[in-house]
Amino acid sequence: MKTLAECATPALVLDRNKLQINAKRMLDQCHRRGTRLRPHMKTLKSIEAARYCIDPQHGGIAVSTLREAEYFAALGITDIQLAVCLPPDKLLRAVRVPSRKFSFFVDSIATARALAALAASDRHWNIWIEIDCGEHRTGVAPDDPLLLEIAHCLSSVRNLSIEGVATHAGQAYAVHEPAAHARIAEVERAALLEARQRLLRGGCDVRGASAGSTPTAAHGENFDGLSELRAGVYMVGDLFQAAIGTVPMADVALSVLATVISHNRRRNQIVIDAGGLALSKDRSTAELRDGDGGYGIVADIEGQLSFGRMSVRDVHQEHGEIRSATPLPFERLPVGSRVRIFPNHACMTAAMYDSYWVVAGGAGVVDRWSRVNGWSSPTVEQAMESA
Amino acid sequence: MKTLAECATPALVLDRNKLQINAKRMLDQCHRRGTRLRPHMKTLKSIEAARYCIDPQHGGIAVSTLREAEYFAALGITDIQLAVCLPPDKLLRAVRVPSRKFSFFVDSIATARALAALAASDRHWNIWIEIDCGEHRTGVAPDDPLLLEIAHCLSSVRNLSIEGVATHAGQAYAVHEPAAHARIAEVERAALLEARQRLLRGGCDVRGASAGSTPTAAHGENFDGLSELRAGVYMVGDLFQAAIGTVPMADVALSVLATVISHNRRRNQIVIDAGGLALSKDRSTAELRDGDGGYGIVADIEGQLSFGRMSVRDVHQEHGEIRSATPLPFERLPVGSRVRIFPNHACMTAAMYDSYWVVAGGAGVVDRWSRVNGWSSPTVEQAMESA
Numbered sequence: 001m002k003t004l005a006e007c008a009t010p011a012l013v014l015d016r017n018k019l020q021i022n023a024k025r026m027l028d029q030c031h032r033r034g035t036r037l038r039p040h041m042k043t044l045k046s047i048e049a050a051r052y053c054i055d056p057q058h059g060g061i062a063v064s065t066l067r068e069a070e071y072f073a074a075l076g077i078t079d080i081q082l083a084v085c086l087p088p089d090k091l092l093r094a095v096r097v098p099s100r101k102f103s104f105f106v107d108s109i110a111t112a113r114a115l116a117a118l119a120a121s122d123r124h125w126n127i128w129i130e131i132d133c134g135e136h137r138t139g140v141a142p143d144d145p146l147l148l149e150i151a152h153c154l155s156s157v158r159n160l161s162i163e164g165v166a167t168h169a170g171q172a173y174a175v176h177e178p179a180a181h182a183r184i185a186e187v188e189r190a191a192l193l194e195a196r197q198r199l200l201r202g203g204c205d206v207r208g209a210s211a212g213s214t215p216t217a218a219h220g221e222n223f224d225g226l227s228e229l230r231a232g233v234y235m236v237g238d239l240f241q242a243a244i245g246t247v248p249m250a251d252v253a254l255s256v257l258a259t260v261i262s263h264n265r266r267r268n269q270i271v272i273d274a275g276g277l278a279l280s281k282d283r284s285t286a287e288l289r290d291g292d293g294g295y296g297i298v299a300d301i302e303g304q305l306s307f308g309r310m311s312v313r314d315v316h317q318e319h320g321e322i323r324s325a326t327p328l329p330f331e332r333l334p335v336g337s338r339v340r341i342f343p344n345h346a347c348m349t350a351a352m353y354d355s356y357w358v359v360a361g362g363a364g365v366v367d368r369w370s371r372v373n374g375w376s377s378p379t380v381e382q383a384m385e386s387a
Numbered sequence: 388m389k390t391l392a393e394c395a396t397p398a399l400v401l402d403r404n405k406l407q408i409n410a411k412r413m414l415d416q417c418h419r420r421g422t423r424l425r426p427h428m429k430t431l432k433s434i435e436a437a438r439y440c441i442d443p444q445h446g447g448i449a450v451s452t453l454r455e456a457e458y459f460a461a462l463g464i465t466d467i468q469l470a471v472c473l474p475p476d477k478l479l480r481a482v483r484v485p486s487r488k489f490s491f492f493v494d495s496i497a498t499a500r501a502l503a504a505l506a507a508s509d510r511h512w513n514i515w516i517e518i519d520c521g522e523h524r525t526g527v528a529p530d531d532p533l534l535l536e537i538a539h540c541l542s543s544v545r546n547l548s549i550e551g552v553a554t555h556a557g558q559a560y561a562v563h564e565p566a567a568h569a570r571i572a573e574v575e576r577a578a579l580l581e582a583r584q585r586l587l588r589g590g591c592d593v594r595g596a597s598a599g600s601t602p603t604a605a606h607g608e609n610f611d612g613l614s615e616l617r618a619g620v621y622m623v624g625d626l627f628q629a630a631i632g633t634v635p636m637a638d639v640a641l642s643v644l645a646t647v648i649s650h651n652r653r654r655n656q657i658v659i660d661a662g663g664l665a666l667s668k669d670r671s672t673a674e675l676r677d678g679d680g681g682y683g684i685v686a687d688i689e690g691q692l693s694f695g696r697m698s699v700r701d702v703h704q705e706h707g708e709i710r711s712a713t714p715l716p717f718e719r720l721p722v723g724s725r726v727r728i729f730p731n732h733a734c735m736t737a738a739m740y741d742s743y744w745v746v747a748g749g750a751g752v753v754d755r756w757s758r759v760n761g762w763s764s765p766t767v768e769q770a771m772e773s774a
Contacts, residue, residue: 008477008480008762008763008764009762010762011762011763029426042704042705064704065705066395067711083397084648084660084705084706085648085649085658086648087647087648087660087722087723088648088722089646089723090395090646093395107649108648108649108650108722110721110722110723111723114723119750124559132651136651136654136656137658137703137708138648138649138651138706139649139704140708141653170703242556258422259474259476259477260474261471261472261473261474261495261525262472262494262495262525263495264519264523264525269523271472271524271525273471273474274743276669276735277735277738278762280668281667281668281669281670281735282663283668284666315452316524316557317429317734317735318429318451318452318471319471319524319525321524332417334474334497335475335495335497335498336474336476336497336498336501347704348663348668348704351739352666352738352739352760352761353761354761354763355763373753374739374741375395375396375397375398375665376395376398376741376742377395
């Protein structure tokens with residue numbers, strides 16, 4: 001069997017056993033609380049990973065780009081929700097996503113009107129009106145008059161169903177305790193119920209209510225009235241998720257395989273071939289009281305934390321510098337040896353790779369999984385080139 | 388003619404006119420100071436861009452990964468320097484880089500010995516011994532006994548030429564004025580001359596001396612004794628380079644094309660479809676006294692700074708939030724309209740895209756250029772899969 005010792009570095013490693021544990025934990029939480037899960041594939045962007053995470057009671061997924069939607073649709077996923085607001089000019093590309101049920105978010109009159117103007121297309125549109133429950137990124141506040149304006153505009157469009165209202169409590173990342181996440185989960189739920197109530201009173205019979213973030217989904221206690229929860233990074237976790245208590249450190253499933261390329265004993269420094277590109281420059285753990293993991297925590301090739309909290313302290317484009325207040329294990333980590341780095345933010349780190357080496361607990365490679373990246377569509381781009 | 392108004396977003400835009408200006412400025416500087424330029428392609432990773440930057444008096448380029456080396460070699464570049472130390476197990480891949488002259492850095496006995504062990508291969512190795520001139524990333528200090536040890540080990544290898552000594556004064560980024568960069572350029576030069584002198588005295592007749600970073604190359608005043616300078620980000624610049632005075636803001640050639648997807652007038656916020664992935668999470672300008680550009684400065688579709696210093700203040704994976712202390716231009720930027728974002732750090736931002744839309748001063752697309760990313764080699768990976 002091939003092992004991680006033979007893979008070119010840097011490379012992305014996914015532990016399938018841990019993925020399964022994380023997938024089951026979240027599915028159990030959703031079912032126990034009486035709702036269903038729509039796994040968000042923005043972190044892993046992989047059909048093989050999606051198959052481990054899809055809720056058999058639901059069947060759908062969420063994605064973050066049209067490119068992802070095209071990839072998953074081509075591979076047979078029939079219910080795909082693009083959990084982002086589309087501007088009018090992306091509708092022409094959205095028309096062609098080859099999925100039986102493709103939906104996306106709308107929070108503007110501009111896009112609602114563009115949909116009305118496109119009514120002649122054969123596509124049946126499935127729309128979620130995005131609600132802002134306090135993150136203040138996109139979405140309309142539940143009490144904003146714009147909510148009914150958008151709903152009425154959409155209701156006039158032929159071939160269009162308003163699937164429901166959707167929200168994401170990104171503000172959950174500003175607090176770092178399960179009890180606080182549970183409170184924000186309730187804010188998320190309340191915003192959707194209020195918005196749906198207003199729509200009903202305004203004559204729009206809207207059924208769906210889609211909420212979620214990994215912290216609120218993991219720690220919410222009451223999901224009554226929600227038709228689904230969306231979450232993504234829970235599948236693999238990362239140092240930030242571990243620090244805020246949503247995924248145990250022992251279940252963090254994603255790491256970067258790297259090779260030691262240089263020693264500097266004078267400076268007590270070991271340099272690896274994974275730098276700012278391979279690990280990402282995300283420093284989300286810097287703000288955590290006890291959780292600062294630099295640019296990643298160094299594990300051995302088996303994924304064990306046998307070096308304690310040893311971390312990558314600085315990165316350059318293709319270099320990562322491991323330093324420590326205590327003497328580094330130069331003998332255990334000669335030039336050419338392998339390590340695995342648990343990153344701060346899985347979504348950002350994974351984005352630099354086009355596939356996963358899959359392991360099942362150790363350093364033996366059991367599979368290779370695909371991954372889609374970027375935003376361009378080969379088909380659309382070719383069409384545009386020839387236009 | 389197609390324009391940026393028709394391109395799917397987010398996308399990467401390269402202004403060819405500005406690239407030419409930047410390329411000429413650096414070439415002129417090198418020739419005026421009596422040395423030659425080896426353009427570093429780690430920022431743009433594009434054959435078309437390389438052709439605009441290669442020094443006719445030199446012919447070679449530098450790269451930062453084996454993947455780049457393979458790409459440029461396959462496209463006909465004959466002198467490629469991988470300006471990173473290779474661990475022993477990458478030599479098997481390096482053997483197959485199809486370039487007439489492929490060289491890389493060595494700073495360890497481990498790799499020197501591995502080269503000796505591989506002497507039976509037909510490959511002629513071209514090696515640069517990496518010197519640490521104060522950045523303390525990789526390389527051996529000029530006065531370190533290891534320098535001669537490595538040189539003697541390499542000298543014993545059949546089919547191997549020590550091209551010279553090489554260094555990179557990354558510490559130049561910690562100071563932000565041309566005079567300071569000029570002083571560090573002198574540190575860079577002195578370290579190489581000292582190392583070469585020690586090698587000569589130790590019986591190793593090493594000729595080459597390769598130095599460089601964009602700040603030291605741009606502002607150095609004396610390059611006597613250097614056989615070449617390496618620099619990369621000067622080709623396009625970015626907010627950080629503009630702030631430290633190496634590339635004028637007017638000549639920053641790289642930007643991210645984005646579309647407005649949401650308005651929030653209550654919060655004075657405009658949201659675009661370029662977030663942490665499309666812009667990168669690099670916050671290098673945060674430390675600059677007057678230069679903090681958030682996650683990027685917003686220009687109009689022509690690339691003009693007609694919104695002043697309006698910037699992206701926060702990013703999520705696929706969302707960028709434009710906010711300002713003064714009222715935002717909602718009327719000029721309706722949902723669906725286009726902007727261009729000048730990023731903090733071109734090398735990190737460009738890495739998320741697989742091609743460039745090329746413009747020549749405005750919003751008209753004049754060409755499309757390729758770009759290579761990541762680390763895996765299709766060939767090598769296939770061979771490993773079947774192994």
